[in-house]
Amino acid sequence: MSFCCGASMIGVVGTWNHQYVKVHHVPLLCCPVCQNVIVHPAVKEEFDLVVEYAQEDQVKEITLRESVTPEMIDEWKEICVSFQDDDSERVIREQIDHSLDLLSIAKQLEDQSWEEDLKNRLRVLSLRLRKLEENKESSK
Template sequence: MSYCCGASMIGFIGSLRKQQVLVHHVPLLYCPVCHDVSVNPSVRDEFELVVEHANQDRVKEVTLRDEITPDMINEWRTVCVSFQEDDDFLAILYEQIDSALDLLRVAKIIQDKKWSEELKFRLKVLTERLKTSGRSEKMVDR
């Protein structure tokens, strides 16, 4: 599983620009706390190769995967806790909040104050994100 700033990464299929090349249908990892986006490690080499070839051919927009199968999604899912396959980002936020609450309980049991504070900050950010998502915000291609 991938983590960023203490939060588990959310997987999704989106678009990413690198070296002036826009690549579509890329399996990505997204941090709901700091909003960092990165390419799923299982396709990182393929992504870099597609960008390199596009630059050599002076192509500004390409597609990484023309067809995404359920098997591919299952493979990509192993790197992250949640994988967004539809528009239900709220369910993923609730899952992230539940996970953080479980970890906070453990941090309190072992009396790890630093970890507890990090988890409280994560919960605050996720809760704020939940409030804004409930109004109409949805995850978009990055």
């Protein structure tokens, strides 16, 4: 599990632009608060190799689909606290629940800095959830 801004990052499979090469079907970890995104450590070496080969062959767009099996994705889903699929609202609610759990621990430990980080994270997540709910209502 990876952490950023005091709590967990969300797993997602998406497209990543790296060194002028667009790579599709890349397992990523992203922070819903600060928008930090990294390539999942389990495929980082494979990702770097594929990008290097693409650059040598002057290919601008490639995919990791052949390297990433459904079994690997299922394994990553188990490692991540949340794994984003088509239900963004569910993922944000999970992140809010985890942040609230961590906030109670931070309060018990009397860790003011961690408490503030978690409160900031909760503010951002709540705002995102509110926007999702508003968009959902307006699209009805």
